[in-house]
Amino acid sequence: MLALTGLAAATGVVLPMSQASAATGGVTGYATQNGGTTGGAGGRTVRATTGTAIHAALCGRASTGTPITIEVQGTINHGNTKKVSGAGCDTADGVIELKKVSNVTIIGVGSGAVFDQVGIHLREARNIIVRNVTVRNVKKSGSPTSNGGDAIGMERNVRNVWVDHTTLEASGGEPEGFDGLFDLKDNTQYVTLSYSVLRNSGRGGLVGNSESDRSNSFISYHHNRYENIDSRAPLLRGGIAHMYNNHYVRLNESGINSRAGARAKVDNNYFEDSKDVLGTFYTDAAGYWQVGGNIFDNVTWSSPGSENHPAGPNPQSNTTVAIPYSHSLDAARCVPSIVSRTAGADKGLQVSDGKC
Template identity: 80%
Template sequence: MKRSVVRRIPAVVAALLVSTTAGAALTAGSASAAGAATGYASANGGTTGGQGGATVRATTGTQIHQALCGRAGTSTPITIEVQGTINHGNTSKVSGSCDTAAGVIELKKISNVTIIGVGSGAVFDQIGIHIRESRNIIIRNVTIQNVKKSGSPTSNGGDAIGMERDVRNVWVDHVNLIASGGESAGYDGLFDMKDNTQYVTLSYSTLRNSGRGGLVGSSESDRSNSFITYHHNLYQNIDSRTPLLRGGTAHMYNNNYVSLNESGINSRAGAKAKVENNYFKNSRDALGTFYTDEAGYWQVSGNTFDNVTWSTPDDETNPAGPNPQSTTSVTVPYSYRLDQTSCVPTIVARTAGANTGLKESDGSC
């Protein structure tokens, strides 16, 4: 590490600085070289996270907070390499140039941060990541599991990753988001956005075993959230909300949806969903407007519905199938390549999730 870099950052961060080692399974250097923000996270000025700043290593939640709060300012770029298990026992509140809390990884009123798993991996066990009033955040190559809103211990309102209040430009990539049941078991959403959150991409990730995959908008009146991209993700054994979209615009392409038990993409309250080349299998009501009489809309093309069953329409159920047709048109401001739909399950299986070497699709089955 160059001495000039160490002089520019506070001592609490300097104490955490580590060298990139050739033996690590994944280093920050290789991570930054492997791809860039895609989808809506690439718009609105782009999402670069901690690019150009110092790199630190953290093995506890407290060290993550120390790195965030020890920066020269709340917008000083930083990349935090995380290795090992982060849990309630090693995550405490830290004071400084940011606002943190015990029992949750708090990214509040900050910007220009990358959190990335390295080495043998990073697991946030029963600890969620909360992003509030922040921008330009990247989270990659981590597992977040069993975050509860009731029972013990609790964290982040039961959300694996939750964003709220004036959040802009977040890229979440190659992560595993896992629950062990639904609301009755103490869990909430895996990937939630509300109260004016915009320009977000979730890519090459797995979302499993949850009652709720995620929402965009906390209520029918919360329509300030928009411009979300979901691509090359696996949703498996999810009851509903893949996602629930209230207002705003979202783009879903090349995702693999398996065992959506009650409903899937729920576009409602005036929302518009562009749904392209996704593979739905062994699921119910994969797309439509559900549990409300406030309609949403969709543009569909190239999707495969393999053993998908559809409900009969009624006052609060408007499934897109059994022969989904477009009800709106959506234009996105970025370029992207569509993989062949029949290849999506194979491509997602070899690329999505943490500890895959940040592999991305090369277009082949």
């Protein structure tokens, strides 16, 4: 029933600037704020086919802030991702490290870029763009492990990141060794996740590592598809987030979990075949939401309890959130078809034309 609510080898090959410029256009959401997000625009472009080559491109810069666009093609894995040293980097084996760096774009090209069991880790980083890549089966336990089990993880004073047209996927939950697909912690702000697919995971992602980690804020999620996720789509602890025009399919236990003072603006999303898609769950530390234009298609709601506070079955706003950036909302009824055409890696970076 429907319900509607109010990168060549490590040495690098320099490519024409026109390609770099095309790769970094179109940033949206909160990543447009706080000075904006341009990634490696204005710098050289190199091609990489291994994780070691990505690290070498970073390390070969004159400084940690020298702009660079790294075009990635092929499969990045533990066997080809090694630590590299240099003036422009701080890297490690078995994980793509964007640590203490700024002004970087990583974008998949050609036949595609797959990070196979290797996570992308941002720490103390600023002005970063990641586009058109697949990150799959990153583990925090078992073998091999990478990035704490997060497909893409950000922590410790991260600012202005745009993650766009990515596919983030796992093959199970924590018992199988996986953690979150998209985690933001320890003072991470001004981030947009757009036109991406997150699927087959116990945990979609979080904002804030604990109830006391409330320094993370200003996150936009739009035109993403969350599919077969048990919980955390996402989990918010403090801060402000804006979710619009996302398609949520088979959220098995809970979805947008706003808690510990978080405020979520939830606009024109399509929730389908799911349970408890919005509310405060697994805690008595309340979070808040402003809702409008959403469709709930075969969504079930649990009964309220001491640590279970679903927003439904008839979600109503309990806060207001002012959005500082311009954006166009697609009709919620059109979201499944729009997201199906546009979201994920290797879709040609297509975006919504507003049509069903």
